[in-house]
Amino acid sequence: MDALKNLLTRSVDTIYPSREALERALSSGKKLTIYLGVDPTGPHLHLGHATNLLVLRRFQALGHKIILLIGDFTARIGDPTDKLAARKPLTAAEVKRNFKTFKKQAAKILNFSGPNAAAVAFNSKWHTKMNFEKLVELASHFTEQQMVERDMFQERKKSNKPIGLHEFLYPLMQGYDSVALDVDVEIGGTDQTFNMLAGRKLLREYKNKEKFVITTKLLENPKTGRKLMNKSEGGLINLDDKPNDMFGKVMALPDEGVRPVAEFCTEMAMGDIEKMLGRDGNPRDTKLSLATEIVKLYHSEKIAVKARETWIKTFSKKETPSEMETVRIKKGTTLLEVVRAAGISSNSEAMRLFAQSAIKRNNTVAQDPKKSAIEGDVLKIGKKKFVKVLVV
RNA sequence: GCGCAGGUGGUAGAGCGGCCAAUUACACCAGACUGUAAAUCUGGCGCCCUUGUGGCUACGGGGGUUCGAAUCCCUCCCUGCGCACCA
Secondary structure: OHHHHHHHHOOEEEEEOOHHHHHHHHHOOOOOEEEEEEOOOOOOOEHHHHHHHHHHHHHHHOOOEEEEEEOOOHHHHOOHHHOOOOOOOOOHHHHHHHHHHHHHHHOOOOOOOOOOOOEEEEOHHHHOOOOHHHHHHHHOOOOHHHHHOOHHHHHHHHOOOOOOOHHHHHHHHHHHHHHHHOOOEEEEEHHHHHHHHHHHHHHHHHHOOOOEEEEEOOOEOOOOOOEOOOHHHOOOOEOOOOHHHHHHHHHOOOHHHHHHHHHHHOOOOHHHHHHHHHOOOOHHHHHHHHHHHHHHHHOOHHHHHHHHHHHHHHHHOOOOOOOOEEEEEOOOOEHHHHHHHOOOOOHHHHHHHHHOOOEEEOOEEOOOOOOEOOOOOEEEEOOOEEEEEEEO
């Protein structure tokens, strides 16, 4: 019973129509079908996705059927929920590539093989068959008022921002996914509430079926309300990040982020999380525990321990890490060019870094970008980037 | 279709003939301080050469006026609001 309670509360914001109803359905012993929709708009899944995947994993462990729905069709239209990103249409090839890496990343959490393997579906399967007649019929299930009522449309109306007509179709498409998949439960972040409820309504009207909707909490700083996994803020922790990067990014989280990340993105027992947070001492050490836990979950325990050691060595003790990227150069290449080769996008940017004493060569500030680099030089660029020079 | 108001850097939003590569805020980068946290302070934030009162590209697209335009004019495209249309 505890597992069930955990399942219905951890990371969960709201359950529609109600928690009690879903609890009844679950304890009846019936196996439910539950799905999560993801848009293959980029190649990475991040900790925000992990929240949902972990909940799904708990369902999977109880024997329920999991479907990961890839929104390969919807990705081409662009979800207005994320209005900042004016999306360019993705090609079929891009979608395919993104999906491949998606599955690999999701597989760190869900089982895609063995007994009760999670299934994968693509919504282009039914959406490409949609025609105008069906679309009109589908649209008749909603009213203009219901659409406009949506928060984000209200806001845009208020500020005279455009609302594309096609944006009304998005919830229809996503809602129709539920009908096509004929599922019992859908899960998604609270930002997807509107779309998921559209699917609930459709499923009821087409198939007389009550779909449950589970909305999960978004990862945000409880103090500022700011999103923790935000592309523009560079705090994105991707599931396929290299162990050391992943570790470092967790360490860079604001302290307040420890609780939500531990609760939503790990399998640590809730009691242990409380214990960890309740510990006295340097909050950094709490974060070290969390970072280790995260890397352990998405890589392995052994790798996590190593990443922890590397981090302490590099950043706490300020030693040069033992492993780093190498840059292969010809003899006589300048430091400036090495910095460029290490991923700095423009010369101006690189020159700025030199001027700001952000470039260190073998532990001393490099002043002159024109000096040649030699074999074995270690360049530190900014706070966290180290490269080793290899002359070929 | 008509009228009015708009379209500026990652975002918001100033500028309304030269002092504009463009105020400011947020985001971002670097340095200091630290716990690679946050907060704070300092600097930076188109590109290129380099370090100069430098060159190039840029304020929706195109054309024009002017010694000189993000700023004025014409035209096209786009958005919002209102009106008209509504078999």
